[in-house]
Amino acid sequence: MNEFEQNVQSKRNDAIDSGVGFGVSFGFFTIMFAIAVIIEFVSR
Numbered sequence: 001m002n003e004f005e006q007n008v009q010s011k012r013n014d015a016i017d018s019g020v021g022f023g024v025s026f027g028f029f030t031i032m033f034a035i036a037v038i039i040e041f042v043s044r
Helices: 016-044
Strands: none
Touching: none
16 A cells, blocks of 8 residues: 555545635636626726
8 A cells, every 4th residue: 555545644525625625716706707897887
């Protein structure tokens, strides 16, 4: 067996980390889109 398989640093579920990463990136791009829409609306 591999040395790294025996000595695991983190036993957390990867699905939770993936979900948090998706949520943070989705929120960031949603905020960027909202800011762009507000700027376009104000500039008219």
